[in-house]
Amino acid sequence: MTLPWALLLLGKVLAQDTADQGCLVPPAAYNAALGRPASQSSVFANVSIAANAVDGNRDGVWQHGSCARTLTEREPWWSVDLGGRRAVAAVVVKNRQDCCWHRLRGAQVHVGDAPAERGRDNPICGTITDAGPGSLSTVCCQGLPGRYVTLLIPGREDTLVLCEVEVVLHGCLPLPGAPNVARGRAVAQLSTLNGISLAANAVDGNGDANWERGSCAHTEKELEPWWHVDLGHRHTIYAVTITNRRDCCWENLLGAQVHVGDSLANHGKRNPVCGAILDTGPGSTSTICCNGLPGRYVSIIIPGREDFLVLCEVEVTAQSCVPPPGAQNLALRRPAAQSSTASQAGSAINAVDGNWDGNWRHGSCSQTKKEPEPWWTVDLGRRRTVAAVVVRNRLDCCWHRLKGARVHIGDSLAGHGTNNPVCGTITDTGPGSTSTICCRGLRGRYVTVAVPGREERLSLCEVEVVEQGCAVLPGAQNVALGRPATQSSVLDASSVAANAVDGNRDSDWEHGSCAHTMEEPEPWWRVDLGRRHVVYAVLVKNRHDCCWERLKGAEVRVGDSLVDRGRRNPVSCGIITDAGPGSLSTVCCHGLRGRYVSILIPGREDVLVLCEVEVIRQGCAVLPGGELPANPHPPQAPRHPPAHPLLAIAAPNVAREQRAMQSSTSNGSGAASKAVDGNRDGVWQHGSCSHTRREWEPWWSVDLGGRRAVAAVVVKNRQDCCWHRLRGAQVHVGDAPAERGRDNPICGIITDAGPGSLSTVCCQGLPGRYVTVLIPGREEQLALCEVEVYSVFPEL
Incomplete structure (x- = not known):
């Protein structure tokens, strides 16, 4: 439901420096080639693999490592497998810009069902005639159907270089199981109307469109108000869905722009525009198609006027998928094998040991010898329905080796699993990158990761296989039992x-x-x-x-x-x-x-x-050993019920009386240690709450004394006043200590901040020595009346 001018803008962006052969990229265009398996007739060095042309990066400088390139040969070709028969509207081809751009002139685009080297037998969609430096050619296919899109240079000996190929389908297709990557993430806005109008309200998972119920973000009235969310890392954005206010004033959102990109300059206004909101009825839900626009930040801005910005929920759908809370890792400690082993320290089992350490020398990464088409496979024990495969890359060096690796899922070990269907291709291979490959219910017993078409080493620091759907945790409470x-x-x-x-x-x-x-x-x-x-x-x-x-x-x-x-x-x-x-x-x-x-x-x-x-x-699993109070208090203190009906924990609170620190202390009675003294009293004047000064992004951290797999963190809020301050606080778990705790992974975010609230943040075994609570993106005071940390496993 984007504005017509916004759609035209999108078309112009795609068409810049373009030889437009008679078609505009259609509204809500979808790039079906992004991250799909690709192959080519040959490879000019290992940095020029076919997968480079579908990695979402249009950089036209070959030396930057994002272009596919063949050897000089007779009629070179490149092909992408769309995964199924599609009606292709257009193919957009980005040429090299640093040299040799003329080589692409006359290249043919074929669409059909004949794969790879036989792609020349498929119907011709069109020919590239504009081959200037960094040219962007749009070849119109008018709905030509086929599973494979092939580019080849006919009738001559030459080199084929492609810096990006985008295959455009009509419409914003639904992505089954596609994740909302904004939920619970760090947010900010230009101003906050009052205590119930925080920026975090727009990513709390609650679509209630009545502002008075406290689940909408709301700025003051000012010129060009903005709101943005930090997705934590760069995502390929498929769509942004925005829920408008319905109790009043819904027209305020008209014309709001959605920007996606990696910059926070001018609050994200300089990032590309994904689209604008046209439908602003009461409680309206607007879906803006971003069609693979990459970025870490999503900003919503009302341009050119003074107004309020009210957002009752913002959902950001990525073209990759994020495993949901509680998702079961089917690969953990399952039997694994690989094509060879570089040394005893590179065993295949290292990739399913539950340890995400990306430094190979620390002994938790698998590694093969350098060989043609290396592979690694894990046996899940039986046929499973796979939602996603998460692959952790090496951090210390050589991370580029993983680019183009394919993930296969199926029941066959023929070809070491490489004959099984392809779930997807790894395109993001930065240092220590984590790639989530969406398999959307592909079924099989074996998951294989293989590097096709070249001689390489394959190193995997962790592979997690996430089952489709959600695993109901042991001891989970059925709250419907016996209800009216x-x-x-x-x-x-x-x-x-x-x-x-x-x-x-x-x-x-x-x-x-x-x-x-x-x-x-x-x-x-x-x-x-x-x-x-x-x-x-x-x-x-x-x-x-x-x-x-x-x-x-x-x-x-x-x-x-x-x-x-x-x-x-x-x-x-x-x-x-x-x-x-x-x-x-x-x-x-x-x-x-x-x-x-x-x-x-x-x-x-x-x-x-x-x-x-x-x-x-929602909650955490009951841990083995029976049912005990979640917080045993000293005899003189009153006992409290368990923190959560699903968190009846026999395991000890591993944070109690451990060493704690915080960014500042408001006065002598607000020391960090008060939050781990075993006393949940929520009245600050009673002397059992930690308390910082008012400052930018205050934090509190506890040292657990050793690395733990953290099941849950329970946070007791202040009950006598000022409880709203805790809303939006992030809980981090990892090995970076105290003041660097913000660098550790986020376990979750506190959204319930009522008087004396007791928030249970489920960490699902996230490993780390330090647990940090911080309030991101604003000036605030942080008060914690107790922090309890429960570990599912012994020290790691």
Whole structure:
């Protein structure tokens, strides 16, 4: 829903220095070649591999390492596999600009289903006629269908150099499982209207569009107000979705621009414009297609006028995927093998030991000898559905070796797994880079990483294989059990709504434990959780004695509204796609908030049958060893209940009475050590809270005394006043000490900052010696009335 002028701007950006052969890049164009497997007739040195032409980098200087290049040979070619048959609107080709640009003149673009070297047999889309320095040629294909796009120089001996190839499809295609990479990230805005209008509200996962409920960012009225989010590192941005205010003043957002890039100069205004907001109705949701625009920062700015900027939620969809909280690493400590081993220190098993250290000399990276097409593979033990593969590159040297490596998933070990389908290609290979390759449900027992088409060493410092969906953690609490439920109609007395929350998964309807509506238009069922919960997942048990296919396409919604059977709730958690006999579908909600969970069959007349519905609250797993209070207090202090119903922890609080530091101390009674004294008293005057001075980005840190795998961090807020100050505070875990704690990975962000709130931030085993709490991007005071750290494993 971008403005027409914004779409024209996008077209002009793509068309600059371009030989436009009769087509404009269509609105919401999608680059289907980005990161896809590529091959070429030969390789001029290992720095000129085919993958360079689909890495998202249009740098036209060959020496900078982002151009594909063949040897000088007869009719050289290059080809990309789009992964499936596509209707191609246009192919955009970036030429070399430092020398030899004339070589590309006359190159043909072919589109069809014949792969690689046979690409010349596919239909010709067009020919490149403009081959000036750094030229950007748009070749129009008018919807020509095919899986492979091939460029070749016909009829002569020459070198083929391609600095980027973009294959444009029509529209902003949906990306199943695509992540919101903005959620919980560091944010800032030009000003803040009041204590409930913080910048962090726009990335808290709550799409409530009523500003008074405290989940919208809101600036003061000023000239060209701005808001931006730091995604932590450079992402390839697919789309930005913005939820507008609905209780009033929604027109303020009209014309707001979305910028994406790596610069914070002028608050991101100098970064490229992805698009602008045109639809500004009450509570409107605008999706701006960015089509692979790369950047670390996403900024939203109202240009050229004085106004308020109100954002109730900002979701940034990346073309890669980020594993959700609690995602299970299927590869951890599984059997692994590789084509060769450089030395005893480079064993294949090092890449699945759970240690992300990128320094090869520290002994936690695999490494092969230098050889043609080296490979590494892990056996998951059985066939799994893979959402993503995360690959950690070497940090100390030689990181470029991983560029172009392919990730394969399948059930065959033929060719050491390289005959299995390709999930994706690694294109980002900076020092210590972490590449997330989205596999979107590709199934297989074996995951293989291989470097195709050249002699190389393969070094992997960690490989994680993330299962599709979300793994419900052991001991997770079902908050729907026994709660009041209702449905659109009842078939008979044995089919009431309460049957679906009775704790019985028996899926034979005749046994009397399934809810069952009559056949009617859009039947629905709903449970009242009693209060607002943060929902991790919803499990739905289907009928197995008959008619199981009826559940297919049912929507699961989470929210606080009862209007229109829960349809007005801001976000659908997911859709049930597996509707086999007695199927158990896990729909991942990843922290959606709401009091009501509704299941409805949209758009058709049908029967809704549910044999059990379990609503799993966000939280951490119960740890082995039984149930003990999360915070044992001294005898004279009152005991408190566990920090979280899902965090009944027998393991000790490893932060208690450890050495703590902070950026400053407000006075003698606010020492850092007060936050690890074992006392959760939230009244600062009682002398058990740490407290900094008011300063820019205050921090507090605890030294655990050794490296730990951290399961969760529990933070007790002040309850007598000023509790809002803690909102947006980041929790970091890692090996960088005290004042450098901001360099450690972020475990999570505190979004609930009510009076005396007790926030449990789940770290899922993140390793590190230091835990740091800091308030980013603003001047504030940091007060902590207790910080508890729980470890799932012994010292690392």
